[in-house]
Amino acid sequence: MSAALRVRDLHVTFPTARGPARVVRGLDLEVAPGETLAVVGESGSGKSVSMLAVLGLLPGSASVTGSAELDGRELLGAGEKELRALRGPGVGMVFQDPMTSLNPVLTVRRQLVEGLRAHAGRDGARRGRDALLARARDLLDEVGLPDPDRALRSFPHQLSGGQRQRVMIAVALAHDPAVLVADEATTALDVTVQAQILRLVRRLQDEHGTAVVWITHDLGVVAGIADRVAVMYSGRVVETGPTGEVYASPTHPYTRGLLGSLPDIDDPATGADRADLAAMPGLPPDPVDPPAGCAFAPRCPVADPACAGAPQELREVGPGHAAATRCPVPAAAAVGAGVSRG
Ligand SMILES: Nc1ncnc2c1ncn2[C@@H]1O[C@H](COP(=O)(O)OP(=O)(O)OP(=O)(O)O)[C@@H](O)[C@H]1O
Ligand SMILES: [Mg+2]
Numbered sequence: 001m002s003a004a005l006r007v008r009d010l011h012v013t014f015p016t017a018r019g020p021a022r023v024v025r026g027l028d029l030e031v032a033p034g035e036t037l038a039v040v041g042e043s044g045s046g047k048s049v050s051m052l053a054v055l056g057l058l059p060g061s062a063s064v065t066g067s068a069e070l071d072g073r074e075l076l077g078a079g080e081k082e083l084r085a086l087r088g089p090g091v092g093m094v095f096q097d098p099m100t101s102l103n104p105v106l107t108v109r110r111q112l113v114e115g116l117r118a119h120a121g122r123d124g125a126r127r128g129r130d131a132l133l134a135r136a137r138d139l140l141d142e143v144g145l146p147d148p149d150r151a152l153r154s155f156p157h158q159l160s161g162g163q164r165q166r167v168m169i170a171v172a173l174a175h176d177p178a179v180l181v182a183d184e185a186t187t188a189l190d191v192t193v194q195a196q197i198l199r200l201v202r203r204l205q206d207e208h209g210t211a212v213v214w215i216t217h218d219l220g221v222v223a224g225i226a227d228r229v230a231v232m233y234s235g236r237v238v239e240t241g242p243t244g245e246v247y248a249s250p251t252h253p254y255t256r257g258l259l260g261s262l263p264d265i266d267d268p269a270t271g272a273d274r275a276d277l278a279a280m281p282g283l284p285p286d287p288v289d290p291p292a293g294c295a296f297a298p299r300c301p302v303a304d305p306a307c308a309g310a311p312q313e314l315r316e317v318g319p320g321h322a323a324a325t326r327c328p329v330p331a332a333a334a335v336g337a338g339v340s341r342g
Contacts, residue, residue: 002032002071002072003031003032003069004031004032004033004071004178005054005070005071005091005211005213006029006030006067006069007028007029007030007054007066007067007069008028008066008068009026009027009066009067010024010026010028010050010053010054010065010066010067010068011024011025011027011064011065011066012049012058012062012064012235014061014062015061018288020063020288021287022235022287022290023046024046024050024053024236025235026066026236027046027050027066027235027236027237028237028314029213029230031228033178033211034205034209034210035211035212035227036211036212036214036225036226036227037211037213037227037229037230038214038215038216038222038225038226038228038229039213039214039215039216039229039230040215040216040217040229040230040231040258041232041233042233042280042284043284045232045234045284046234046235047183047215047232048183048215049062050232050235051093051181051183051215052095053068054068054075054076055075055083055087055091055093055181056075056078056080056083056087064076070086070087070091070178070179071090071178089175090179091178091179091180092172092173092175092177092180092181093180093181094168094169094180094181094185095183096183102167102171104157105155106155107152107155108140108151108153108154108156108159109133109136109152109153112152112167112170112171112174113132113133113136115174115175116132116135116136116174118175135174136148136152136174137149137152139170139173139174140167142170143166143169143170143197143200144193144196144197145163145166145167145170161188162188162190162193165185165186165188166197168185169185173200173204176204176208176210178209178210178211179212179213180201180211180213181215182201182212182214182215183215184217186198186218186221187216187217187218194221198221198224202225214226222243223243223247227242227243228240228241228242228243228320229242229243229246229247231246231254233252233254233284233296234284234285234295235287236295236324237324238252238254238255238295238314239251239252239254239255239314239321239323239324239325240321241319241322242319242320242321245318245319245320245321246321247259249317249321249329249330250330251317251325251327252296252325253296253301253303253327254280254296254300255323256330257280257301258280282298282299285298291308292308292309293307293308293310293311293312294307294311294325294326295311306326307326311324312324312325312326317329
């Protein structure tokens with residue numbers, strides 16, 4: 001199946017006083033229609049910057065190279081007008097900072113109804129004003145806003161952080177996008193509302209085949225919703241595969257570290273428990289001077305001198321499962337891979 005979003009060899013470099021900061025260094029990822037890809041990795045690993053780069057939302061000072069195709073159409077290097085046309089109906093975005101996704105000078109009602117109208121127009125199904133407004137109210141209700149009518153009348157700054165977050169999700173979903181990029185979309189929300197939103201996204205995905213890129217620190221959410229997971233370290237994917245496979249047989253020492261102190265996840269679907277990425281000793285690499293070899297080697301408990309040599313390429317370690325490490329597949333992984341292959 002062709003990918004809804006395919007990113008190849010993405011590089012993002014920012015100028016800094018100390019020299020160019022290579023924040024994303026050869027990122028590859030893709031997500032198919034109807035699929036959920038979770039992107040995890042510690043703070044500063046380049047998760048948000050990658051997605052902002054793909055969507056053409058970084059400041060002009062950033063240098064971006066590589067390829068990012070939305071349903072086969074190249075986004076990188078597209079002009080602003082062309083990009084808006086591709087991105088508008090194609091991608092719904094929920095970013096860490098709600099003000100990146102919401103227009104501060106328009107009421108929630110304007111932003112929601114506009115999205116719904118754009119989509120209705122595309123379907124050729126001209127819906128009346130009242131129907132659009134009713135749908136807007138329903139969406140706000142579905143994302144758990146207690147007073148949808150008040151929210152509709154409000155400007156973004158008149159809402160609380162959690163309310164803005166939910167409005168942003170509703171606005172992103174109003175377009176019925178082919179790809180939804182959600183960057184820590186539910187982090188600020190309590191577990192009940194979070195579970196409600198995850199269910200809503202799942203339903204839309206089932207109904208419309210939405211591809212979802214879900215960026216999160218919350219491994220409980222990953223386990224609950226993601227078909228596949230991509231682990232980022234220092235601007236690259238260091239391990240990727242089906243979620244169950246990666247959780248059962250993490251192969252890169254960084255992934256093993258992240259999952260190492262994972263508390264029991266009671267029931268990710270209901271958000272009964274939350275499990276954040278384990279804090280790892282040591283500091284992430286300096287993007288101005290990234291290590292030549294495996295970027296994790298300086299912090300890695302099992303690195304040997306050869307790890308500091310050539311950078312590690314992703315290699316297959318199980319069905320659909322790849323890791324960029326010289327480490328052998330751990331015993332549990334070898335068993336898992338053997339069972340599923342045979
Ligand atoms: N405009 C900018 N100029 C220079 N450096 C930047 C800029 N924006 C981001 N960076 C740097 O890029 C790196 C990656 O940042 P990014 O926001 O993508 O991290 P992240 O993985 O999303 O982290 P978090 O989990 O905290 O959200 C960081 O080192 C950050 O300081
Ligand atoms: Mg981020």
